Structures are given as C-alpha cells and as structure tokens.
Amino acid sequence: MYKISSKALATIILLAWVCFAAGAYAQAPAGNDFAKIKQSGILKVAIYNDFAPFSANSKGIDVDIAQALAKKLGLTVSFLPFPAGEELSDDLRNMVWKGHYLGYGPADLLMHVPVDPNLINQNDKVSIFAPYHRETVRLVRDTRKVPEFDNLDSMTGKAIGVEKISIGAMLLMGAEDGKFRDNIKIFPDATAALEKLKAGELDGVVANRSEIESVVGKDANFQMSEVAFPRLPSKGWVIGMAVKKDDQELVKLLQDATATLVSSGEMAQIFAKHGVTVVTP
CATH class of the missing domain: 3.40.190.10 (Periplasmic binding protein-like II)
Known part of the structure; x- marks a missing residue:
C-alpha cells in the first residue's frame, strides 16, 4: 500500500486504535461552490499517483468512481494526479482546501481519504464523507x-x-x-x-x-x-472522499450519488472490473 502516504495512514490507524483502546492548475482560493463547478462543467478530482488498483496511469477503481459520480452530477472529470505527502493533512491542504505552493491544485474532490474521527477533528477546513469501501x-x-x-x-x-x-x-x-x-x-x-x-x-x-x-x-x-496484528483494528479502515468544508452543496450531491452507485450495484461492478470485491462500510 501507499498513497494516502503509507506513513501517514499508518499513523492515523494506529492513533485511532490507541484512542479506542484507552496538467497543472493555477492555485485557486478555497471555497469554490458548486454553482461555479456547474458553470465550468468540470469536476476537478485529485487522485494518488501509482496507487493500483485504485489509481495508476489514469486507470483504476477511484478513477472509475470519480467518473461515475461526475456523470450523475452532469459534469465531466479533470484529474489531478499527485504523489502522497508525508502526512494526510498535507494532502488535504495541498489538494482540497488551499493548493500546493508550486501552484498545483486545489481540486474540487479528493478520492481515497480515510473516514477517521481523528483525521476529521484535525482538519477543520475539509469535509470527509461518503464512505465507499473498507480496506484490510x-x-x-x-x-x-x-x-x-x-x-x-x-x-x-x-x-x-x-x-x-x-x-x-x-x-x-x-x-x-x-x-x-x-x-x-x-x-x-x-x-x-x-x-x-x-x-x-x-x-x-x-x-x-x-x-x-x-x-x-x-x-x-x-x-x-x-492475520491478527495487535496494533491493527481487525475490521481495518473505511475509505471515503473529501471536499472543502464550505462546499456543503457538493457534499450532499456526492453523498447522494455515492449512495446511488452502491444501491444500484454499480459500485460493486466498478470494483469487480479491477478484480476486487467491494466491502461496503
């Protein structure tokens, strides 16, 4: 595994367990609302580089999910592939609410974000939502x-x-x-x-x-x-997505679209296309 920064995700998962046991885009200001996205007709989606089977060489599960979500919103997709940062908070800052200092990002949506209470509490400028898979x-x-x-x-x-x-x-x-x-x-x-x-x-x-x-x-x-590892929750971790905190209309639309993908069986079909069994959270 990698992307979501393996070091960062490892820290998030272990912290949660400890708590339980005891091309390039010009940098845009945070707060693009859905009206602006709809006017452009394009949903900018950040995906991790070299992260098979979810996103690698412009193919993968997250790529297909993003395209399906955009279609339900009446939009096309423009992908922003990027390498994972040292910490998940770096990825959320660079690709969701602020943008990278080199001028890349932010996107409207970041795929493959752990739906973790600690991560949510530590990042008050983003909304993390719409869980679509449980990884183990x-x-x-x-x-x-x-x-x-x-x-x-x-x-x-x-x-x-x-x-x-x-x-x-x-x-x-x-x-x-x-x-x-x-x-x-x-x-x-x-x-x-x-x-x-x-x-x-x-x-x-x-x-x-x-x-x-x-x-x-x-x-x-x-x-x-x-395998039962003492420091790892047996049920693994839940994966969802993230947008800017003030894009609540987009949150609602993506939540509804994700729920439709799950209930219709399309989500399972997307995973199956890549040889993976979806585990609904």
Missing part, C-alpha cells in the same frame, strides 16, 4: 510452499514480501518482537511483491486485500488469510 491487511501465501496456515507462526523462516513504508511492513517488522524481520523482503510497491510471489520467488506477501485480489486473482495456488 491480509497475508497471501503460496499453498505449494506453505500448505497450512494457522497463524503468523506458520510463516516462520519463510520469505515474506511487503511494500516499503507500508502498514504491512510496519506491522510485520514489529510482530512477535521482530521474529520475522530477517525474512522480510522489501519492494517498492505491493504489486511488485505480489508479482514475485506469483513467480515463485516468495512464500507470502502482507498487503492490502484489494492489492492482493487485483494481482493474484482467483489462482488456486494462492490463499489469502486474516
């Missing part, structure tokens, strides 16, 4: 090399791939006092790790369920399992 971390293994899986101990001594600076990497590195650290193989992204798994060069991979499904598919040689 899973382990996928080559059943020819690891026929049985009871818990993480079943992977002792096995080569496990993870994406650098990801939740999966962070959790696995710290699991059982670093027991698996010497067997972890680091890759630039989850897709690269999963391709090595398919090529027989790894025994397993820890990644987001959506990433695993999109690459491995229904190949019977690979089985996905839930």
